[in-house]
Amino acid sequence: MRPHPPGKFLHPKARNPLGPPIGLLIGSALLSLFLVQAGRAESRGDAKLGKMIYAKNCAACHGQNGVGLGNRSSLPNFTDGKTMAAKTDQELFNKISNGGKGTGMPAYNKVLAEQDRWHVLAYIRTFSNP
Numbered sequence: 360m361r362p363h364p365p366g367k368f369l370h371p372k373a374r375n376p377l378g379p380p381i382g383l384l385i386g387s388a389l390l391s392l393f394l395v396q397a398g399r400a401e402s403r404g405d406a407k408l409g410k411m412i413y414a415k416n417c418a419a420c421h422g423q424n425g426v427g428l429g430n431r432s433s434l435p436n437f438t439d440g441k442t443m444a445a446k447t448d449q450e451l452f453n454k455i456s457n458g459g460k461g462t463g464m465p466a467y468n469k470v471l472a473e474q475d476r477w478h479v480l481a482y483i484r485t486f487s488n489p
């Protein structure tokens with residue numbers, strides 16, 4: 360094989376001018392994926408801590424098992440994965456914080472600290488996503 364003229368040879372990988380930016384793109388894509396994950400209740404709250412908060416504050420209406428007590432037909436079923444998956448964490452968090460305004464769901468923004476509301480949300484998620 361004829362030797363390359365000095366200075367002209369580039370390693371095939373180094374020849375791609377898009378090389379480093381693509382690596383950067385993949386890196387930042389992975390980073391934003393991580394940040395999205397970090398934004399979910401599972402990581403914002405601790406379901407184990409939420410369990411105690413739930414038992415004390417929520418189980419009276421929503422039931423120990425999250426199905427909702429029978430005589431309150433308007434109660435959501437936390438074990439129903441399809442309906443629960445359709446709700447964002449922020450929606451559910453807002454409902455817990457501000458209540459249902461006349462629906463019977465109390466507001467917990469003055470009862471539970473913000474972090475505790477994330478804990479209890481993380482726990483509610485475990486009913487449909489064990």
Ligand code: HEC
Nearest residue numbers: 416417420433434435451454455459462463464465467479
């Ligand atoms: C006095 C009864 C009662 C208590 C106590 C109660 N809830 Fe509710 N909750 C309701 C009712 C009724 C609804 C349905 C009406 C509505 O969404 O506003 C509801 C709805 C919700 C929803 C909305 C679900 C959806 O699918 O949109 C969430 C989340 C929720 N409750 C969480 C909690 C948490 C967490 C606690 C305890 C910190 C709690 N609730 C305590 C009665 C209650």
